[in-house]
Amino acid sequence: MTKATDFRTxxxxxxxxxxxxxxxxxxxxxxQKATGQLENTARVRQIRRDVARxxxxxxQKAASAAKAK
Incomplete structure (x- = not known):
């Protein structure tokens, strides 16, 4: 799981x-889940949250760039 501060830079x-x-x-x-090969099921949740981050x-960057114009 990556922190939001890492993404902000x-x-x-x-x-x-x-x-x-x-x-x-x-x-x-x-x-992997569909074929029954998924071992680390928690990784699905981590990825989903990283995508959201x-x-x-x-x-946020797009909004701040639009505000700066």
């Missing part, structure tokens, strides 16, 4: 890349 492009990698991992975990920080 990243640029918009880095956040997009991070979101893409989290979505890929989430996809892979869903397949990244999206929240992206929205």
């Amino acid at each position: 990243k640029t918009a492009d880095e956040l997009s890349d991070e979101l893409l990698s989290l979505k890929k991992e989430q996809f892979n975990l869903r397949f 990244v999206k929240t920080i992206q929205a």
